[in-house]
Amino acid sequence: MKDAVAERIPMHSLQMDEADHKLVSLLRQDGRMPFKTLAEKTGLTENTVRSRLRRLEEQDLLRVVAVTDFEAAGFSLMLAVGVQVEGRSAAEVAADLANFPEVFSVCQVVGSHDIECLMVAEDQEAVSQLITQRLAAVPGVRRLLPAMAIDVLKNQPNWVLFDKSRTAEGKDA
């Protein structure tokens, strides 16, 4: 019942049993599913559903949230950009890149690049500004190798970072 993307990765401890996974899976499909329906579909009582969800939220394991389509937020382009770093630690550069609100995902990696970022932009002019001026000016950035996403076929934000993801502000306006 655990979702497929994470099925090969064990959890730290037995924080979620089968019923929890079932609840999460139902809420991934419809985050506003009423407690009553959740109870019917899992065979648990409504009170048990409530207390289980409260526990998962208190353990900072689960959040039910609204995810916004980047186009509806005013961004028409998505890019995946590889970053090569020189003269500074990749961790420091990654932390700086994470401060850009349009850069919605940052991961320090090993491979032909040191950091992989996903970002959005309003239009071509904004891409130019973002890549050739703002990101290029971050100390330690040697090369930026962008790929423009022309067709996103799948984007499931299921297992995500919690607290740090709330730092981005502003550009949704």
Place this chain on the structure above:
Amino acid sequence: MSKRRLDELDQKIVEVLAEDARTSNRKIAAELGVTEGTVRGRIKRMEDEGQIRITAVTNIDHLRNPTLAYIWIEVDSAAEVKAVAQALADTPQIGFVAVTLGRFDILAITLVQNNGQLADFLNTKVSVIPGVRRTECSLGVTFVKHDYRMSKILG
């Protein structure tokens, strides 16, 4: 196909829902000084038009050594890109697939626990797709940021 942009009230509602989407319409209405019916109608419209999706997200820190694998794929011929991307999107273990211009033809992202799992995944799930010529991977060391509020909502 471009989507309608959220207006100011939509955005205010989404701000609340992005923190806790199970907040009652009544509470949101009171907070924003609009009627409960307006809140309900706005949320329904945003969901129906694919501007927002209300979903459960789970904390990656609760997994043991989760490693993001960015799989960059070069396809044999340009005409096959779409079909290869679709086959990748149909693979349940892959969470993100985009056809790209530039670096490679396709980017696919999955989670693995280690190099061995990645190699096994590439051999059994990716390289076997007809049209895949070559792959190159970036393997995550530290996941620094992911703003889950931003996504591409499909279908």
